[in-house]
Amino acid sequence: MLAREALGERKLTILHAIIKTYLETGEPVGSRTISKYSDLNLSSATIRNEMADLEELGYILQPHTSAGRIPSDKGYRLYVDMLMKEKEQELNEMQEQMLEKADKMEHLLKQAARVLANNTNYATMVSTPSSSANRIKFIQLSKVDEEQIIAVIVLGGNVIKNKIINMEEPLSNENLLKLNMLLNTTLNGMSIEEINLGLIARLKEQAGIHSEVVGNVFDAVADAIQVDEDIQIYTSGTTNIFKYPELSDKQSAQEIISAFEEKQQLTELVTQTLAQEENTGIQVYIGDETPVQNMKDCSVVTATYELGDGMKGTIGIIGPKRMDYEHVLKSLKRLQSELDAIFHKQV
Amino acid sequence: MLAREALGERKLTILHAIIKTYLETGEPVGSRTISKYSDLNLSSATIRNEMADLEELGYILQPHTSAGRIPSDKGYRLYVDMLMKEKEQELNEMQEQMLEKADKMEHLLKQAARVLANNTNYATMVSTPSSSANRIKFIQLSKVDEEQIIAVIVLGGNVIKNKIINMEEPLSNENLLKLNMLLNTTLNGMSIEEINLGLIARLKEQAGIHSEVVGNVFDAVADAIQVDEDIQIYTSGTTNIFKYPELSDKQSAQEIISAFEEKQQLTELVTQTLAQEENTGIQVYIGDETPVQNMKDCSVVTATYELGDGMKGTIGIIGPKRMDYEHVLKSLKRLQSELDAIFHKQV
DNA sequence: ATTAGCACTCGAATTTGGTGAGTGCTAATA
DNA sequence: TATTAGCACTCACCAAATTCGAGTGCTAAT
Numbered sequence: 227m228l229a230r231e232a233l234g235e236r237k238l239t240i241l242h243a244i245i246k247t248y249l250e251t252g253e254p255v256g257s258r259t260i261s262k263y264s265d266l267n268l269s270s271a272t273i274r275n276e277m278a279d280l281e282e283l284g285y286i287l288q289p290h291t292s293a294g295r296i297p298s299d300k301g302y303r304l305y306v307d308m309l310m311k312e313k314e315q316e317l318n319e320m321q322e323q324m325l326e327k328a329d330k331m332e333h334l335l336k337q338a339a340r341v342l343a344n345n346t347n348y349a350t351m352v353s354t355p356s357s358s359a360n361r362i363k364f365i366q367l368s369k370v371d372e373e374q375i376i377a378v379i380v381l382g383g384n385v386i387k388n389k390i391i392n393m394e395e396p397l398s399n400e401n402l403l404k405l406n407m408l409l410n411t412t413l414n415g416m417s418i419e420e421i422n423l424g425l426i427a428r429l430k431e432q433a434g435i436h437s438e439v440v441g442n443v444f445d446a447v448a449d450a451i452q453v454d455e456d457i458q459i460y461t462s463g464t465t466n467i468f469k470y471p472e473l474s475d476k477q478s479a480q481e482i483i484s485a486f487e488e489k490q491q492l493t494e495l496v497t498q499t500l501a502q503e504e505n506t507g508i509q510v511y512i513g514d515e516t517p518v519q520n521m522k523d524c525s526v527v528t529a530t531y532e533l534g535d536g537m538k539g540t541i542g543i544i545g546p547k548r549m550d551y552e553h554v555l556k557s558l559k560r561l562q563s564e565l566d567a568i569f570h571k572q573v
Numbered sequence: 574m575l576a577r578e579a580l581g582e583r584k585l586t587i588l589h590a591i592i593k594t595y596l597e598t599g600e601p602v603g604s605r606t607i608s609k610y611s612d613l614n615l616s617s618a619t620i621r622n623e624m625a626d627l628e629e630l631g632y633i634l635q636p637h638t639s640a641g642r643i644p645s646d647k648g649y650r651l652y653v654d655m656l657m658k659e660k661e662q663e664l665n666e667m668q669e670q671m672l673e674k675a676d677k678m679e680h681l682l683k684q685a686a687r688v689l690a691n692n693t694n695y696a697t698m699v700s701t702p703s704s705s706a707n708r709i710k711f712i713q714l715s716k717v718d719e720e721q722i723i724a725v726i727v728l729g730g731n732v733i734k735n736k737i738i739n740m741e742e743p744l745s746n747e748n749l750l751k752l753n754m755l756l757n758t759t760l761n762g763m764s765i766e767e768i769n770l771g772l773i774a775r776l777k778e779q780a781g782i783h784s785e786v787v788g789n790v791f792d793a794v795a796d797a798i799q800v801d802e803d804i805q806i807y808t809s810g811t812t813n814i815f816k817y818p819e820l821s822d823k824q825s826a827q828e829i830i831s832a833f834e835e836k837q838q839l840t841e842l843v844t845q846t847l848a849q850e851e852n853t854g855i856q857v858y859i860g861d862e863t864p865v866q867n868m869k870d871c872s873v874v875t876a877t878y879e880l881g882d883g884m885k886g887t888i889g890i891i892g893p894k895r896m897d898y899e900h901v902l903k904s905l906k907r908l909q910s911e912l913d914a915i916f917h918k919q920v
Numbered sequence: 921a922t923t924a925g926c927a928c929t930c931g932a933a934t935t936t937g938g939t940g941a942g943t944g945c946t947a948a949t950a
Numbered sequence: 951t952a953t954t955a956g957c958a959c960t961c962a963c964c965a966a967a968t969t970c971g972a973g974t975g976c977t978a979a980t
Contacts, residue, residue, distance in 0.1 A: 386735045386737070465834065479826065
């Protein structure tokens, strides 16, 4: 919106300098510091004048009279937008770290979260791919013993769901076979959304005379698919927030950490992120912009990765507003393409 | 060891009173308070004398000269031992809360952790049952498509493991059938420990000419069983520690919370707890006694629950040393028998 | 347009003194 | 002999007073 032009080259430079130093120190930055730091040779007085302007425009603010300035959310926003526009490159290294022993997706994602946390010194989260528009690839019932049947369902992206079904009366092998046929022919290739109560009712009907016995089975299958629609979220480096004084007073720490523990709120973040279709798949929420109320004093940077089949997951970094956006964006992009690569190769 | 007798009835009562009040207030407690509080009518001066003795014996200590006394680890220990000996009763309520929608074990355990955390205001953890000496109940390979096979393994206690196996060359249906037979006849009823490399080699041999193709399968199966031997741990109420000033300074909070996040340390706690065969299955670690270094300023109370088949899991409560042991022990015993009941019914 | 200079502001850190809870010791008491 | 009252002393804690300094806005000189 009001970019470079609207601000004036020099004001822009100064703002940039202010944010940069603040990112490093975490302390309000004063005119004198900037006058020495920046390469444009200006006295502190001049800087002060410019600062006064920048403050009026809402890009920076004073915690109290006679303190230095800190960037406002609006200031951060400008800064990040600039970064996002400029940087679009680089991705190697860190590759090897990940590939070893990553045959199980679960492990892979946990590890991704950990690597990212170590790499950035912020708190991180990685969600399992959500099966929006996911399709059933394979479905099978097997007898475990006389009273128990296990249903195995494989979804696109090789996500596996199980459900053990307790039978009141035993099911003959022939009937089991029939059921399997029926299930496979009917449900194979269907997306989860397409399986509704009507369909299930029709299936029960087709199952014919066994329908009472069989009812459970369908219910169980439907249940296995539906219920387990909860997204898993792995977190790491939560305690990194203690490294940033502005987040580590009891109040804030408590809020942030509990958001991390009760994954509910993170799930919201994930769904919201996924909903928002973006070009690069990277989003930055600064302060109040975040969907997670508990993190209103943080910045949250998210990226989506894809798994083919339209399955998407989210990676997120949560840190103080003065996070090192440059580094974070870079790391996130790397990891994003790592994951994309791995999944598209191995699936 | 040095119980009632060695201490003298009156000293014991005073110690009890000190601990009790300290549990409530969290503040060092002085002689005057005790002289008013306890029913033995003694002046503060007398109490002071006794306190001096108790301190010399190591049951209480002074944070600094001219402050009240607080219980030492040794003092807590005495107190807890007394409690454990006396109390062995009561368990109802709270039952209904749990049973709803608890068909999946995972959910059940998560919920257990949450209920317990709400109930006690401490941090809690619940581990999934560890499959020490667990046996294979059912094993099956199924073709998902031409290149992929899914292995499903059901262990005692209905723990399910999956593994997707990518094939280089397709496997005929007949061979699949043969393989299934072989696996089931050989492995059914075996405990995980009994499956070693030798056995797998023999199996590969029996598979005959397909052995090269089939090798992968066995490796994968073995892998699925072994690798996933990691115990899952669910935590809840981590942020409760912020309610106790003595634990919520940055340093401590950081340590404790990170122990909760990187489950590694908790896993150690679990295994150690399970190893220790106790009569009631309840253990109390005070301060330094705990196996988890990060929790050296806490008390940790654990209980084990059983699942038949020799599978055991752990429930734990982590709080300040001045935790309400009475309440905690009671709650833990309840939950313990809840879980026992539920599992023995539904399995 | 830039800068030097100065008076002023205000948070943070330091100092100071007072308060009170708690102690140990001693001497009086039952 | 065990208990208690009394007293001097200690020391963490709090609040007010003080100092300090980084930073500002404004004005006048360059």
